[in-house]
Amino acid sequence: MSRSLLTLCAALALLLAACETEVLPPAEKVHRAEIAHTPDPKVVVFVIDGPRYSDSFGDSLHAHVDGMWNTLRPQGTLCSNFKNLGTTLTVSGHAALLTGVWQTLNNEGLEHPTNPTLFEYYRKATGAPIEDAVLVGGKPKLNACVYSLDPAYGAAFAGLADTGHATDYATYDRLIQRLSTDHPHLVMASFSQVDQKAHTGVWGDYIDQMEIVDSLAVLTWNYLQSDPEYANQTTMFITADHGRHDDAHGGFQNHGDACPGCQRVIFLALGPEIRAGFEIVTQYTQRDVCTTVGNLLGFSTPRSSGLLMDDIFEPATTGVR
Numbered sequence: 001m002s003r004s005l006l007t008l009c010a011a012l013a014l015l016l017a018a019c020e021t022e023v024l025p026p027a028e029k030v031h032r033a034e035i036a037h038t039p040d041p042k043v044v045v046f047v048i049d050g051p052r053y054s055d056s057f058g059d060s061l062h063a064h065v066d067g068m069w070n071t072l073r074p075q076g077t078l079c080s081n082f083k084n085l086g087t088t089l090t091v092s093g094h095a096a097l098l099t100g101v102w103q104t105l106n107n108e109g110l111e112h113p114t115n116p117t118l119f120e121y122y123r124k125a126t127g128a129p130i131e132d133a134v135l136v137g138g139k140p141k142l143n144a145c146v147y148s149l150d151p152a153y154g155a156a157f158a159g160l161a162d163t164g165h166a167t168d169y170a171t172y173d174r175l176i177q178r179l180s181t182d183h184p185h186l187v188m189a190s191f192s193q194v195d196q197k198a199h200t201g202v203w204g205d206y207i208d209q210m211e212i213v214d215s216l217a218v219l220t221w222n223y224l225q226s227d228p229e230y231a232n233q234t235t236m237f238i239t240a241d242h243g244r245h246d247d248a249h250g251g252f253q254n255h256g257d258a259c260p261g262c263q264r265v266i267f268l269a270l271g272p273e274i275r276a277g278f279e280i281v282t283q284y285t286q287r288d289v290c291t292t293v294g295n296l297l298g299f300s301t302p303r304s305s306g307l308l309m310d311d312i313f314e315p316a317t318t319g320v321r
C-alpha cells in the first residue's frame with residue numbers, strides 16, 4: 001500500500017471517528033431544555049396520606065403495593081431516596097409539595113402557606129379558570145393548601161378545593177368525575193384513609209387500606225391512558241405527605257418527628273417524558289415537586305426552593321427544541 005493511500009486511510013478513519021463522536025447518545029444527566037415537551041401537558045399528583053416506606057415501596061416483598069410496584073413501576077421512574085425534610089404532618093407535607101418551601105403550618109388547616117402554591121402559579125401564569133386546577137381529597141383541612149397569603153397571588157388564583165370525601169373510594173370517584181368532566185391540567189388527589197387507619201393502631205386495617213389505595217393508583221393511571229384528553233400527555237407523580245415512625249421511634253401508628261421513618265416518602269413518576277423502568281437514588285425532596293411540576297406545565301415557580309428533578313426525564317429523541 002502506498003504511503004499516500006495509507007495517509008488517506010488514516011484520514012478517513014479519523015473522519016469516521018469524528019462522525020461517531022457526534023452521534024454518541026446524550027449524556028446521562030438530561031436537561032429539561034433538551035426535552036421534547038408534549039403539546040398540551042397535564043399533571044396529576046397522587047398523594048397517599050402517610051404510608052410508611054418500609055411497609056410499601058421499601059418492603060422487600062412489596063406485598064401491599066403490588067399494583068404500583070409490578071404494574072406501574074416498570075412504566076416509570078422510581079425515586080428511592082425521596083424525603084420530607086420539613087414537618088412530617090399532613091398540612092405541612094401537602095404544602096411543601098405545592099409551594100416548594102418548608103413551612104410548619106397549623107395541622108388543623110387554620111393557616112394558609114406564606115408562599116404561593118402550584119395552583120396560584122399556574123392560574124396566574126395562564127389565566128386558567130379555577131376548575132382547571134383542582135385539589136380532590138379526603139381531609140377538609142387540605143383546603144388550607146389551595147392558596148397562599150402571598151399578596152401577589154392568593155385567593156384570586158386559588159385551586160378548586162373538592163375535599164371532605166369520607167372514603168378513598170369516594171375520593172377516587174370524585175377524582176374521575178373531575179377528570180372526565182373538566183379535564184383539569186393541574187390536579188392533586190389526596191387519599192386519607194391509610195393515615196386514618198394507621199392512627200387507630202390496627203395494623204391489618206392500615207395494610208388493607210394500603211392495598212386499596214394501591215389499586216386506586218393503578219386505576220387512576222389506567223383512566224388517564226383511556227381518556228384522549230390525558231393519554232400520552234399526562235405526568236402522574238405518586239407520592240406521600242409523610243411517612244410514619246420507624247419501629248425505633250414508636251412504630252407505624254403515628255408520625256410527625258424527624259425520624260427516618262417519618263421522613264422517607266414514596267415517589268414514582270409516570271408519563272410520556274419520564275424514563276421507563278428506571279430508578280434513581282439521587283436524594284430529592286417534596287420541595288422539588290413544585291419546581292418540577294411548574295417546569296412540566298411551562299410556568300415558573302420563583303419562590304420555590306426545590307430542584308428540577310431532571311434525571312427522571314427521557315433524553316430527547318425527536319430533535320424537537
Ligand SMILES: [Zn+2]
Pocket residue numbers: 049050089090091093195241242
Ligand atoms: Zn398525613
Ligand SMILES: [Zn+2]
Pocket residue numbers: 244245246249254255256257258259260261262263
Ligand atoms: Zn417519626
